[in-house]
Amino acid sequence: MIIEIGSIIIMGSLAGYASLKKGGTTSNDADKIQKIFANAGWNGKNGETIRLHRKSNFSGGIEYVYQVPLGFDRKRIEAEQHILEDGLNIRHRLFEFNPTDLFKVKINSSMFKQIKMIFTKKKIDRKEIELGFDGMLRIKVYKESMKEQYEWDEGYLMNGTWSVSIGNTRQGVVRHDFDEHKHLIIAGATGYGKSAILKLIVTSLVLQQPENVKLHLIDLKGGSAFQRFKDLKQTKNYTREPKEVKEILQNIQIEMNKTYTDIVDSGFEDIKESGRKERHFIIIDEAADIADDSECMEVVTDIARRGRGAGYYLIYATQYPSSQSIPQQTKRNIPSRLCFVLDDAIASNTALGQTGAEELPLIPGRGIYKNVKSQVVQTPYISNRQIEKCIKPHVVIKPRKEESSIEYREGKKTGSNSFILEET
Ligand SMILES: Nc1ncnc2c1ncn2[C@@H]1O[C@H](COP(=O)(O)OP(=O)(O)OP(=O)(O)O)[C@@H](O)[C@H]1O
Ligand SMILES: [Mg+2]
Known part of the structure; x- marks a missing residue:
């Protein structure tokens, strides 16, 4: 069952969204990225902003290349990448709820937390991003989510x-x-x-x-x-x-x-x-x-x-x-x-x-x-x-514990206590 939920979703990590809206329509991802940077406080100390240098298509998405201000903290953006990703997904978020997920819930003290996670966080069809830094900040925005398996x-x-x-x-x-x-x-x-x-x-x-x-x-x-x-x-x-x-x-x-x-x-x-x-x-x-x-x-x-x-x-x-x-x-x-x-x-x-x-x-x-x-x-x-198939040639029957000898533990098998199992 897929329910599309519209634009207004309260996200703790997106404190900046209100001002994002106030600041006008976010017509494309390049604008959005710049606004998210401003709202998340990622720009330079004196208010210098990142500046779009180039935008190019690649198969599966668009890459935005930005000039960054001096003192730009790449590690911080990497750690908070989800803020950027959530920001780019704020208008159209598809939530998928699969009733069979409920059967996977384990009955223990974290049961309610597990159920909450199923209802609040399962997301599909999100735009996903990848960050790169080579003097310029490169943000790849993918149109489709990564393969699930x-x-x-x-x-x-x-x-x-x-x-x-x-x-x-x-x-x-x-x-x-x-x-x-x-x-x-x-x-x-x-x-x-x-x-x-x-x-x-x-x-x-x-x-x-x-x-x-x-x-x-x-x-x-x-x-x-x-x-x-x-x-x-x-x-x-x-x-x-x-x-x-x-x-x-x-x-x-x-x-x-x-x-x-x-x-x-x-x-x-x-x-x-x-x-x-x-x-x-x-x-x-x-x-x-x-x-x-x-x-x-x-x-x-x-x-x-x-x-x-x-x-x-x-x-x-x-x-x-x-x-x-x-x-x-x-x-x-x-x-x-x-x-x-x-x-x-x-x-x-x-x-x-x-x-x-x-x-x-x-x-x-x-x-x-x-x-x-x-x-x-x-x-x-x-x-x-598949594991069974791969490891089968390496299986040996080991001596029971009381029979186990130092030689075995040292890896020097005598041959009398071990044999290779073969499938018949
Ligand atoms: N890389 C994967 N791709 C697809 N499905 C996966 C992958 N890894 C795990 N799963 C699915 O998730 C199930 C649970 O995985 P796993 O037993 O490794 O969880 P776990 O983290 O060890 O959980 P627990 O903490 O309860 O031991 C697996 O039985 C498998 O169906
Ligand atoms: Mg496990």
């Missing part, structure tokens, strides 16, 4: 590298190179794609680096995301039990320290320089569940701080970004973030270091990937069936 296929892989596809933009695929950018924090409200992208990252790593990736999978949502990977030969640790997490993390820390000492004692600065191929990924789905265990958090912080040199990379996902679930020191050591829609600007600020995630449309997989710059992405989607 990108099916994953093997074309997304980059075999032999640690660079994993994290999202699609209109320009192409965005990748997170773990050997360059190391750890990653993932945040987002329930049901918007955290576990899905974690599963895709694990699958990609296994396919791209089958011999070198070592996985430590901590699934505190009952195992629903990672249980499919628990029998991979690459999986060194898997748990869904909060009470097991501390021991696993502490063992990882011991190994990490040893590796790092070996690397340094051999005269190298870090794992990359040492030429060692092995990389460890400590992947935690729902980190908030260990946030009040100070011993666990101490290890997490230590891996975030020192893991990079030893090739121990942390992927840390949470639905509840707060100063407790993502401690300051962990955050400082993990500049890369992927953030799906969040409840409010405070959560966005905590997870991303900027607002904006609260303004994302309610589309699973739509997120902001922030590294050096931040960009809106749609994460590629891989189905569980």
Whole structure:
């Protein structure tokens, strides 16, 4: 059911709209952009305004190029991009309400919030923008919204590298190179794609680096995301039990320290320089569940701080970004973030270091990937069936815990305890 709602929509973030109207009709997007800049207070300190330098069509939209005043704060505009986007969409906003969305509501303390989000924020057919800065401010205004789903296929892989596809933009695929950018924090409200992208990252790593990736999978949502990977030969640790997490993390820390000492004692600065191929990924789905265990958090912080040199990379996902679930020191050591829609600007600020995630449309997989710059992405989607197919050649039956030997944990399988499963 699509209901078109006319021009007057009260938007907190658009305090300037009233004066925008007062100032006359906003005949085209170039005018609107200039007025939004004035109303949002983004112009120069002495009132200098941005000036339209050029306007050109490209397939799918129009690009406006502006001269900007001295002292122009690009980062601020990037963080508040939604104000610009909302401003350009103020006259015609289409809201889509799909009754089946109500079935997705989870019965818990955030139930009413989830329902409110469905009714107030689902937007379609919005004009979307992209910002660029090269001395001039470039604003691309797209006529149509970005695709809501990108099916994953093997074309997304980059075999032999640690660079994993994290999202699609209109320009192409965005990748997170773990050997360059190391750890990653993932945040987002329930049901918007955290576990899905974690599963895709694990699958990609296994396919791209089958011999070198070592996985430590901590699934505190009952195992629903990672249980499919628990029998991979690459999986060194898997748990869904909060009470097991501390021991696993502490063992990882011991190994990490040893590796790092070996690397340094051999005269190298870090794992990359040492030429060692092995990389460890400590992947935690729902980190908030260990946030009040100070011993666990101490290890997490230590891996975030020192893991990079030893090739121990942390992927840390949470639905509840707060100063407790993502401690300051962990955050400082993990500049890369992927953030799906969040409840409010405070959560966005905590997870991303900027607002904006609260303004994302309610589309699973739509997120902001922030590294050096931040960009809106749609994460590629891989189905569980496809994952099973991809990882099947890497599944081994492991010895039960009581039989498990040091050799196995060291990765030296004797062959008597393990065999490859084949489909019949
Ligand atoms: N990139 C995507 N493209 C399309 N659909 C997606 C994408 N990511 C997730 N989804 C859909 O959203 C559903 C929920 O995603 P997911 O389980 O990853 O959410 P979550 O953030 O882990 O939620 P929770 O916090 O409750 O664990 C998936 O089952 C899938 O149907
Ligand atoms: Mg999940």
